[in-house]
Amino acid sequence: MKVVVPVKRTPDTAGEKVIDADSLTVDREAGESVLCPVNEFSIEEAVRLKEKHGAEVTVLVVGPEEAQPTVRKALSYGLDAGLQITDEAIAGSDALGTARVIAAALEATEFDLVVFGGQSTDARTSLVPAAVAELLGLPSLTYTRYLEVDGETITVHREHEEGWDVVTASLPAVVSVVEAINEPRYPSFKGIMAAKSKPLETKSLADLGVSADEVGAGAASATMYEFAPRPPKEAGTVIEDDGSGAAAAQLADWLVEKKFV
Amino acid sequence: MSEMLVLIDHSDDGPRKVSLQMLTKARELAEITGDTVAAVWFGPGAADAAPTLGAYGAGKLYHWDSADAYGYVTLPQVEALEYLIDTSEADTLLFASSNHVKDVASRLAIRMEAGVITDVSGIELAEDGRWVATKEVFGGDMITKSTFAEGKLSFLGVSSNAFPAVESNGASPELVAIDIDLTEEAKAAQVVSVEKVAGADRPDIGEAAVVVAGGRGLGSEDGFQLMEQLADMIGAGVGASRAATDAGWYPHRYQIGQTGRTISPTLYLGSGISGAIKHRAGMQTSQNIVAINKDAEAPIFQIADFGVVGDLYKIVPKLVEELEARK
Ligand SMILES: Cc1cc2nc3c(=O)[nH]c(=O)nc-3n(C[C@H](O)[C@H](O)[C@H](O)COP(=O)(O)OP(=O)(O)OC[C@H]3O[C@@H](n4cnc5c(N)ncnc54)[C@H](O)[C@@H]3O)c2cc1C
Ligand SMILES: Nc1ncnc2c1ncn2[C@@H]1O[C@H](COP(=O)(O)O)[C@@H](O)[C@H]1O
Numbered sequence: 115m116k117v118v119v120p121v122k123r124t125p126d127t128a129g130e131k132v133i134d135a136d137s138l139t140v141d142r143e144a145g146e147s148v149l150c151p152v153n154e155f156s157i158e159e160a161v162r163l164k165e166k167h168g169a170e171v172t173v174l175v176v177g178p179e180e181a182q183p184t185v186r187k188a189l190s191y192g193l194d195a196g197l198q199i200t201d202e203a204i205a206g207s208d209a210l211g212t213a214r215v216i217a218a219a220l221e222a223t224e225f226d227l228v229v230f231g232g233q234s235t236d237a238r239t240s241l242v243p244a245a246v247a248e249l250l251g252l253p254s255l256t257y258t259r260y261l262e263v264d265g266e267t268i269t270v271h272r273e274h275e276e277g278w279d280v281v282t283a284s285l286p287a288v289v290s291v292v293e294a295i296n297e298p299r300y301p302s303f304k305g306i307m308a309a310k311s312k313p314l315e316t317k318s319l320a321d322l323g324v325s326a327d328e329v330g331a332g333a334a335s336a337t338m339y340e341f342a343p344r345p346p347k348e349a350g351t352v353i354e355d356d357g358s359g360a361a362a363a364q365l366a367d368w369l370v371e372k373k374f375v
Numbered sequence: 376m377s378e379m380l381v382l383i384d385h386s387d388d389g390p391r392k393v394s395l396q397m398l399t400k401a402r403e404l405a406e407i408t409g410d411t412v413a414a415v416w417f418g419p420g421a422a423d424a425a426p427t428l429g430a431y432g433a434g435k436l437y438h439w440d441s442a443d444a445y446g447y448v449t450l451p452q453v454e455a456l457e458y459l460i461d462t463s464e465a466d467t468l469l470f471a472s473s474n475h476v477k478d479v480a481s482r483l484a485i486r487m488e489a490g491v492i493t494d495v496s497g498i499e500l501a502e503d504g505r506w507v508a509t510k511e512v513f514g515g516d517m518i519t520k521s522t523f524a525e526g527k528l529s530f531l532g533v534s535s536n537a538f539p540a541v542e543s544n545g546a547s548p549e550l551v552a553i554d555i556d557l558t559e560e561a562k563a564a565q566v567v568s569v570e571k572v573a574g575a576d577r578p579d580i581g582e583a584a585v586v587v588a589g590g591r592g593l594g595s596e597d598g599f600q601l602m603e604q605l606a607d608m609i610g611a612g613v614g615a616s617r618a619a620t621d622a623g624w625y626p627h628r629y630q631i632g633q634t635g636r637t638i639s640p641t642l643y644l645g646s647g648i649s650g651a652i653k654h655r656a657g658m659q660t661s662q663n664i665v666a667i668n669k670d671a672e673a674p675i676f677q678i679a680d681f682g683v684v685g686d687l688y689k690i691v692p693k694l695v696e697e698l699e700a701r702k
Contacts, residue, residue: 253448
């Protein structure tokens with residue numbers, strides 16, 4: 115079985131995020147960038163497929179040259195190979211543009227299963243996995259909290275507000291995962307060392323046969339043109355309880371005054 | 376003049392609140408543009424909901440009452456919407472910005488080369504006739520405006536509680552039944568069963584007006600019984616921090632934050648939650664924030680409208696009593 119795990123390099127949310135005023139995109143160099151934390155779960159699931167079914171796993175990153183450490187980081191969890199798609203024309207792509215690049219990269223690869231994160235921590239659109247599935251004409255088994263592969267069949271539990279749907283489909287398929295699916299392990303020292311010598315291929319849009327005007331800011335079907343920081347919140351009332359819980363009465367008064375009860 | 380489609384998100388009990396909020400907004404926008412508003416309903420229950428949908432603004436109600444609509448993943452709805460957009464004057468689609476619905480919009484946008492903006496909290500009409508969407512990014516730290524490329528179909532994913540739901544005296548809408556034959560591709564992923572979990576009768580945190588949330592400070596799984604007791608008292612949903620879901624005290628689907636749900640209730644009431652940036656990213660757009668925490672330095676107090684410094688196990692039971700007394 116061949117598995118591809120597309121992962122994203124995102125700004126570390128603990129750091130400050132900066133939008134570049136000229137390009138109106140996230141200034142990825144302003145703060146520290148990391149492997150998108152949600153992808154730790156998709157990587158872990160791929161590692162489990164490796165352990166259980168001997169799957170061969172390739173990590174795929176669409177991003178600038180500086181994203182290479184993210185590929186290596188993903189490899190350090192024990193994945194087999196890295197593929198990075200780098201091209202200046204990709205900058206400013208919206209979710210659908212990014213999906214076009216990922217889909218083109220997948221079309222040029224052999225795979226049975228693609229394992230996405232449920233959302234990226236910066237864009238948070240969750241649009242990419244379903245868009246990629248659409249472009250490839252495959253089922254989109256997204257927000258999965260459990261998955262099982264049996265021969266050519268995949269069964270997943272898709273999480274929703276009221277529980278989950280049990281869904282089956284034939285491979286190849288596209289899945290995305292939610293955090294409930296597993297507990298990611300840390301890369302081992304051996305894994306980190308081995309990652310340095312794992313094969314890593316870099317491709318451009320031309321290599322994939324994607325024309326530059328299908329992606330990037332120019333091809334985006336929706337564009338952000340204005341931004342402002344959220345106005346700071348006025349300080350609220352803070353009261354101290356005397357240890358008896360008596361302060362609850364004041365809170366109850368406030369809730370009544372605000373008509374919440 | 377064109378048609379604005381509003382994809383109705385509903386449960387077995389009827390339309391979700393976000394659907395009535397979307398219809399209210401659509402009606403308001405249609406008054407400016409002269410467009411008509413049509414609701415779209417997949418699955419059973421359309422006729423029962425029709426008077427309500429009309430009251431909130433739907434002039435027409437397209438419905439597809441077929442087992443096919445929900446028997447397979449995502450694509451039946453994509454194909455039905457594609458058919459509707461192809462055969463009507465529709466150029467705008469409003470949908471609930473929640474996970475499974477976003478998938479429908481995403482696949483449809485690829486098919487129809489449309490533009491999609493998710494997590495929209497405001498919609499205006501620009502002078503050139505295009506929609507301008509307000510969207511909060513980075514967990515609400517930044518407020519942005521976006522618009523669609525010229526001539527594109529416009530899909531707007533609306534956040535829960537972004538708009539009020541206001542009834543007008545609209546009549547019951549014209550019912551238009553649709554029936555489409557699915558492609559083989561659309562039947563590729565089959566829904567074998569739908570598992571509902573206990574607690575699903577409490578309001579969903581994504582749309583509840585009030586959300587009670589608990590964190591590591593609860594100390595154990597039992598603490599959530601207290602949270603549920605408080606929640607049921609005030610008709611609230613119950614959410615949790617990741618520390619609590621990671622500990623297994625409460626299911627992951629109730630996690631609020633950067634890697635959980637994003638909520639904007641009128642009231643968030645958090646107990647034993649420190650207010651880490653990754654938690655705030657999912658709740659700081661709440662209209663009112665109440666925090667109960669024994670540490671006066673906890674960051675949650677920086678964004679709280681009302682904070683109580685103290686032991687939650689002293690305060691919350693008393694609060695339940697006090698609220699009972701005021702009922
Ligand atoms: C990649 C990543 C993603 C994350 N995503 C999320 C996310 O989506 N959502 C999320 O919530 N977190 C997320 N986190 C975790 C986040 O950083 C915090 O660790 C987490 O929010 C802390 O949860 P907490 O506030 O319940 O616990 P703590 O930070 O430990 O706070 C517990 C609080 O309870 C108080 N307390 C203790 N006992 C009592 C008592 N008896 N009475 C009153 N107060 C008491 C303490 O003073 C303390 O402030 C993420 C972290 C990472 C690395
Ligand atoms: N630039 C990218 N390169 C590779 N994978 C990506 C990229 N952007 C998004 N993804 C994948 O798509 C998932 C959902 O992201 P999003 O749709 O941005 O919320 C992520 O968890 C990744 O698995």
